[in-house]
Amino acid sequence: MTVLIERVRNALGPELAGPFAAFVAVMIVFGFAAPNFLSRATFGSVAFQLPELGLLTLAMLLPILTGGLNLAITFTANMAGLTLAWVLQSQGGVDAGIGAFLLGSVLAIAVGALSGLIMGFVIAYTKAHPILVSLSMMIFLRGLGEFLTRGGDVSGIPGFLAPIGYGSIFGIPVPLLIFIACVLIWHVLLTRMKLGFNTYMIGSNIEATRYSGINTRKVQVLVYTLSGAMCAVAGIIMLARFNSVRVGHGESYLLITVLACFLGGVNPFGGFGRVIPVFVALVVLQLLSSGLNLMGASQHLATAVWGILMITVMILRWLAGRLKFLNTNRG
């Protein structure tokens, strides 16, 4: 039994303690404060809202682990959504078939991956700072998107797409299933694959990694490409949920994804961080905003509470670090 617990602990890692404590705290506080918090409705709304932010957070996670950042995630998602929408429109709009959807999705993911590929190449070869490179890409994509859509919506989506945004299988929302599948892929990638291993190493010291015979450029290019592809998945789900695409949809998610990563124990300078704690952190953030919503607070207040939560977490981490320091000094 203890062996099992040890194995679970090793698999999840110490980073999970913080997010998990926050999860328990949120459940208790809202369980008492909002009588209808512990209901199916709450978890239903969380389950439908989580995937968009979650997929974008996964897209943000990989670059952060290499010590970089991808500020273009939301507009990459928009561009991918637009690509799919255009393909559907050209194939008859509301009457488009399943084939058009599959083709459009492949193209959408290709567009997302291409955006990442370009950033990855520029970052790996020019050694320009990822913030600058992805900021430039973000501005480019926004400008391009607004130019192509003239600032309006692209709508006219066939009805069979609705389940991707709203449907459930065995009571579990489809977007949540897609998100969980992506979480598992990222988890396996980071814990079991060479690319994941090298991502962590690069995040800690790229030169030492290169001296160890790792093709660091290839790793960087792949990381940003995968990040872009994950944005595209988010873009497709957003399209299905809103029944339309507009450049700028989900823009406010950008910094929340960074927040979710740090809340999940990811090192802001790269090299350390796991997928599962980030997943728990996302659930906490979403529960917080749903709980406040139930209590009749405005959405803006929820955002403010996220900020306070983050600051609290930092102070608590510092305190925990000090406590540990004092203990080891005493021992």
Added chain:
Amino acid sequence: MAVGPGLAPARLQDCKRDWIRGFDSMADQALDGAAPRPLLSLRNVNMTFGGVKALKNVSFEVLPGEVHCLAGENGSGKSTLIKVITGVYKPEAGAVIDYDGQSYSHMSPVTAQASGIQVIWQDLALFPEMTVAENIAFQTVIGRWPRLVNYAEMRRVAINALQRLGVTFDVDLALHHFPIAQRQIVAIARALVGEAKLVFMDEPTASLTQSETDYLLDIVRNLSASGVAVVFVSHRLAEVLEISSRVTVLRDGALVGVYPTKGLTQSRITELMTGKTFDYSVLHRDLSRSPVMLEVKGLSRPGEFDDVSLTVRRGETLGISGLLGAGRTELALTLFGMRKPKSGSVVLDGRPVRFGSNRDAIAAGVAYLSEDRLSLGLIQPQAIADNMVIASLDKILSGGFISSDRKRSLVNRWIRDLGVRIGKQDDAISTLSGGNQQRVAIAKWLATDPKLLILDAPTVGVDVGARAGIFDIVSKLADSGLAIILISDEVPEVYFNADRVLHMAQGRIVGEFTPGATTPQAIEEAVYA
């Protein structure tokens, strides 16, 4: 640093006057011929950290104007002792600190600095973006009214301080334009502005080349001649012997003894520091029938090295000695595929090779242990296990995925074979001592099944005691048929651990020695000439 915030200018003048007077009285003493009274004398110093005795009843003495060396392995208590003297740590009750005619039970950082005790730490604590003048004299303008910066005054103070060291710099240039040796001198000059009587220098030559070291040692002599006592902490025993008049040796927090430098040898200091005697003997391996593993002909890279030819046989250790900047590391990196040669050929194990990157070199069987373990050799924050497998990930894959079982067993095997002492496999590599880190770095490369292992300064930052262990491993590796290139600027190291020694200078191979047929002194003379 002597001038704390709020110290009035008038007080500063007093300090200066006292300091000059101190000089005169010392000159008097010298004329009398009597043994000078110690400037600093410590007795009964004990320090305990978390149950570990860091200092055990240590006593320590420095005479005015002498150069005194503090020697000991990492963890022997050198830094702790310095921190007691400078007031960072408070020793346990019973300690007596006599300094400059006053007696203290403990120092405080403020009194230590105000009474002329200065430390130049290894990282120097300078401001690279500021000018030399600002770096040297910024403290003179702190806390004075009016709260304005008097640049003319700062320049004057800085120039004065540099003059006392016998050097002239352009004081208006930003510090980052200067090489590390001259930054050291700026740090020393700053200490002089603080009216130093006793200067501690912590590993001042660690990142200097030989000529820079010589330059710095000259400065230290000037400093000592002007009456400032210098306590020198260095791993490089040759310097210790050259510069100091007395050596205090610490081991495991206890005083081993105080020795006049005259009559000491490097091996004697090593014995005192480690408490072990080492058996030094040259290698006698007959390799004439061993097949050639590496043959380099006319290898050149303009500006770095020129027309280098060498051979290494299976089971042979080829030493390359020479000063820093002689092109040794550049040559090694070229053999490792990280730089491309302009001309020349490399034949490895009978096959001509031309590497596009170090990945090609590793695949062909070349391994390179970097001279810079901290920033290039190992990934310090990451786990011991990860550092060990990073170069041989393909060996722990199972069906395309990393197998944690295979990883664990590979790491366990190397930890056992190389005798690495670790806590847990997942601990960060930075938690290990220099010697154990270097063993992990060697294991990382052995896991790639190399044919040629290039060791670039493998004992930098490794304790003397642990060095012998590293070379035991190297010797066993050679016996198992590996070809080894050992690069070091410490001649005795290549002399006792290589079958042949090449001397490299200004990018060329200028001499070859066989250790049995010559003395280390002869090689040293050639290298440092």
